[in-house]
Amino acid sequence: MNQPVDGGAALVSIQDLRVSYPTRGFRSPPVTVLDGISLDIHAHETVGLVGESGSGKTTLGRALLGLAPVTGGRVLFEGRDISKPSRADRRRRAKDLQVVFQDPYSSLNPAMTIEDILTEPLLANREKGGRDIVRRLLEQVHLPKDAGQRLAREFSGGQRQRIAIARALALDPKLVVCDEPTSALDMSTQARVLALFKEIQESTGVAYLFITHDLAVVRAISHRVAVMLHGKIVELGSAEQVTGDPQHAYTQRLLGAAPIADPAAQRARRIERRRLLTEQEQQREVADVRS
Template identity: 60%
Template sequence: MPEPVIEVEDLHVEYRLRGRSSAKQVICGVDLVINEGETLSLVGESGSGKSTIGRALLGLAPVSRGTVRFDGVDVTRMTRRQRRPHTAGLQAIFQDPYSSLNPAMTVESILSEPLLARGVKDARRQVQQLLDSVQLPADAGRRLASEFSGGQRQRIAIARALALSPRLIVCDEPTSALDVSTQARILALLRELQERTDVAYLFISHDLGVVRHISDRIAVLRHGEIVETGSTVKVTSSPTHPYTRELLLATPVTDPAEQERRRRARLELRAQGGQQHHHAA
């Protein structure tokens, strides 16, 4: 039976707005469990709070209520210094491979930095192993990050996340800045690495069409609340919430006629939602 890597209970995140006495609630009562070797995808449109949840797990966003347990340890209100010994196995891959890597550093420097910080003595050998694991040539370590394409930079970012043998990687829209063919190759690489290492992923995306290729389970987030969760097959083939159906209809297709049909169906769903809200009021 797989062990839970991270357990999130009743998570609330709010931000104080400058010049206002009240706080804006961004995340409201979210519960999540991600097991060893599992991919849970968190899906919702822009502004739904997906990245905020990822940041809260990483200790980069304030938790106003609830708990985050990583490998059984409650890290919710620890300072960064207190969290460090407990959460080295919690890493991240961010959306933009151009801004997440220092373009002035060599790839070897980027990858060896976390290893040296942990006192690893054979960092250079491990860097070569990391490059091999993400299918980059051995001489890539001597080059600057700025010399690589977007897809190659994202492979470097994946290698950096793998450096400390993580238990969980928060993948925050890691393919959205890439073209479709490069997206597919990065997703295939992430699956392969998971099979080899049993790492767990929280995969954050706005696109149900992308996450269906990598997820074991999907949680759908709307306005900071989870409205539906279930297996990938269940959520993508027989969704129960209108918002999930709307997200599925927003998935791009190549057939213009089908794309138009989906657009009309999506507008109809939104209209029905508006009418239900009006009657409830």
């Protein structure tokens, strides 16, 4: 996956976005979680959002969905400002914006059959043909036809994530926010779920904001990759460039932290990483002396 399929006007345009949360202390300033984020997502495109825990990745996804308080900047969806939606606005926008969470089991009602789970968003939006749509969704995510009559606990982790993906697709959204959707899966299941995401995008044209801490995952699925650190985007480029020839020191450290199967290559990369860090420390020392 190299370039966005659709290079026209952005489906989503995030402009100088800021999110802050108040603190409990009377005189304590608010905590800034996102600090001036700007990012476009085009139709049919997957933008990978990568960074360590606490970098602000999930908060960005929540702000896009209208679930985090935007304190500055704005989010445009098809040219319309959705930065501070009302509850009614969120309900109307649910048809276009959906989410797949990290833990599929906790996001699926254990007392409901899969058919009921998949029908629920259709009923909420007064869509007709519920059972026919459920059958189509199950087929789309490669689950058996009788899956609709079973409960979530009867499925494996990978199958439950397929159900969560089917629920997100029920209303034919234009963008799906994927919040660490493969991190709880083993490697083989992870590969199958990533292949499913790509297959669905090719057949429907849906766009993804794919949030993860794993550079290998974003390399496999993304057209472009944004790297976040302390609430800011520190590097943005094509998946090949960011994961193959990263320019920012933080991205280089992320790449170096990911293990590879070849012990000799892993050892060589570790030595190179130490050399780069030593050079950067020397450059900082020289800069300090000059200042």
